[in-house]
Amino acid sequence: MSIPALLLRPPQPLLRGLFTGSFHRHHCVSHSSTPRGRGLSCARPLKSLGFQYTKQMLPSNSLRREFCTQTTLKDYTEELSDKEQRLVDRLYTGLIQRQRACLAESITLIESTHHRKKDLAQVLLQKVLVYHREQEQLNQGKPLAFRVGLSGPPGAGKSTFIEYFGKMLTERGHKLSVLAVDPSSFTSGGSLLGDKTRMVELSKDLNAYIRPSPTRGTLGGVTRTTNEAILLCEGGGYDIILIETVGVGQSEFAVADMVDMFVLLLPPAGGDELQGIKRGIVEMADLVAVTKSDGDFVVPARRIQAEYVSALKLLRKRSEVWSPQVVRISAKTGEGIAEMWDKMRDFQNVMLASGELTAKRRRQQKVWMWNLIQDNVLEHFRAHPTVREQIPLLESKVLSGALPPGLAADLLLKTFQKRN
Numbered sequence: 001m002s003i004p005a006l007l008l009r010p011p012q013p014l015l016r017g018l019f020t021g022s023f024h025r026h027h028c029v030s031h032s033s034t035p036r037g038r039g040l041s042c043a044r045p046l047k048s049l050g051f052q053y054t055k056q057m058l059p060s061n062s063l064r065r066e067f068c069t070q071t072t073l074k075d076y077t078e079e080l081s082d083k084e085q086r087l088v089d090r091l092y093t094g095l096i097q098r099q100r101a102c103l104a105e106s107i108t109l110i111e112s113t114h115h116r117k118k119d120l121a122q123v124l125l126q127k128v129l130v131y132h133r134e135q136e137q138l139n140q141g142k143p144l145a146f147r148v149g150l151s152g153p154p155g156a157g158k159s160t161f162i163e164y165f166g167k168m169l170t171e172r173g174h175k176l177s178v179l180a181v182d183p184s185s186f187t188s189g190g191s192l193l194g195d196k197t198r199m200v201e202l203s204k205d206l207n208a209y210i211r212p213s214p215t216r217g218t219l220g221g222v223t224r225t226t227n228e229a230i231l232l233c234e235g236g237g238y239d240i241i242l243i244e245t246v247g248v249g250q251s252e253f254a255v256a257d258m259v260d261m262f263v264l265l266l267p268p269a270g271g272d273e274l275q276g277i278k279r280g281i282v283e284m285a286d287l288v289a290v291t292k293s294d295g296d297f298v299v300p301a302r303r304i305q306a307e308y309v310s311a312l313k314l315l316r317k318r319s320e321v322w323s324p325q326v327v328r329i330s331a332k333t334g335e336g337i338a339e340m341w342d343k344m345r346d347f348q349n350v351m352l353a354s355g356e357l358t359a360k361r362r363r364q365q366k367v368w369m370w371n372l373i374q375d376n377v378l379e380h381f382r383a384h385p386t387v388r389e390q391i392p393l394l395e396s397k398v399l400s401g402a403l404p405p406g407l408a409a410d411l412l413l414k415t416f417q418k419r420n
């Protein structure tokens, strides 16, 4: 993420003072070379970012990007001790040699909340990014992997489906990575997804890698590490990345901003059971699959399929080349799953050929960057001593109706600005 960060315009006065903590350390890096052993500097790099290296001063987009990546990597690398450098090199080499243990260790590193480990993770990510780009160039600019978001309410049949689908893909020579973003893991401490016992066969498959989301942190934090984990998995040679979420919260909106295709699994159940599914989630779906279409469930599955075919027709068209479709599948009998995969490939092909996929990925990079900024700015705002002190009082005044929310927000923002 430091590449887009390097191209940011000079910071606005309000924001200028904010970039002093982890955001700046991880995402804004100095252009000028930093002698080994010197601590990470915040003020100087930001100055150079904003005022010395403007768009006009560098020859072309691609050259500028190249320039930024290399110097970014160099700056971080010089900060590392020999031991740290060896760790990053070992993980990077192991990762691109497709060693699962190194992929697992690398993801653990990016999930770490430890201050120094976070720095190391960024160095590793930069190296993987460069490698990733080289590989994409060798692949005639085509993406290295197909990123698929998969969502559905609890009990929809997600794990049974992934088990069957995953085995089918690995038998066809693919390498599949399943990343589970589970919002329950940080609200209740429990874990709905990612539990390996849910996909017993697939977790034993050497061409499949299943990874639950970390159990700590905020949704923002988890989605950030998921984005980074996607890159690591792709660097590790996985060509299909499945990101699984439970379709009841905010996480699927975040996941939709990370993937090429969004697939919604729905059980053949009545309206009541599907109420938990937010309308917005259906709107994001590129493909809806009605699960458990076998035995007694075939009739209700057909009904749900017909309902969703009609409902999707009413939605605003999101693509020039693809209209969302509704299929019926059974992970018990396997019916419809190969056909579903064919449709997914059709989607990938038409989206790629039309240029929509590339455009979507570009947009997602920008969303990712702004999500990080938003998260960090908010973190700094909440951590500000005076603001933190005033929040409970102002919140209670807003709750009791004594203060309009707009005024309370203005007061807090002014307090924040004064001290920055």
Ligand SMILES: Nc1nc2c(ncn2[C@@H]2O[C@H](COP(=O)(O)OP(=O)(O)OP(=O)(O)O)[C@@H](O)[C@H]2O)c(=O)[nH]1
Pocket (backbone or CB within 6 Å): 152, 153, 154, 155, 156, 157, 158, 159, 160, 161, 192, 198, 246, 291, 292, 293, 294, 297, 329, 330, 331, 332, 333
């Ligand atoms: N008949 C039939 N039952 C299925 C099928 N797929 C899943 N089931 C059953 O549906 C139930 C829920 O399936 P899971 O795969 O655990 O569903 P899930 O969406 O992963 O559920 P959570 O882990 O709670 O999110 C289990 O009892 C499965 O045996 C299917 O294709 N046909």
